[in-house]
Amino acid sequence: MGVYVAALSMWSAAIGGTVKVSSRGNARPVVLWSALVAGTGRGKGTALRAAHHVLDKSLGRFLTTHTTSGITSGASMVNHLWEQQEATAETEHGRDVRALVVEEEWSEVLRRVKRDASFTTKLRAAWDGATIRNTTKEEA
Helix, strand or coil: CHHHHHHHHHHHHHCCCCCEEEECCEEEECCCCCCCCCCCCCCHHHHHHHHHHHHCCCCCCHHHHHEECCCCCHHHHHHHHHHHHHHHCCCCCCCCCCCEECCCCHHHHHHHHHHCCHHHHHHHHHHCCCCCCCCCCCCC
């Protein structure tokens, strides 16, 4: 089950933004966010590596170039996606803000949410396919 769920999450990240489904009149991207939950040494990492092995060739360089971790706040998520957009703006296919974020320890993500009130808001906006941005008093 873990390999299947991880593979579906990787695939949905790869097709992110290109396939949409209508929900109450709003077109939303088809996205699967998942959490593999089990005790230490129970196969979560093995499932993730197996899914990566299965999809690596079919997704081309996507997994290598679009997988990240260590997103520590809503602002860092926005910054990561902005940097990715800037790096791909002049490429043949244009800007690309697809991302596969793999966090090994969910408890760490929960601690981050407590420290940054904007984190959950940014995650929800990203889930909905909405534009996310950092703003200060001077500029966006």
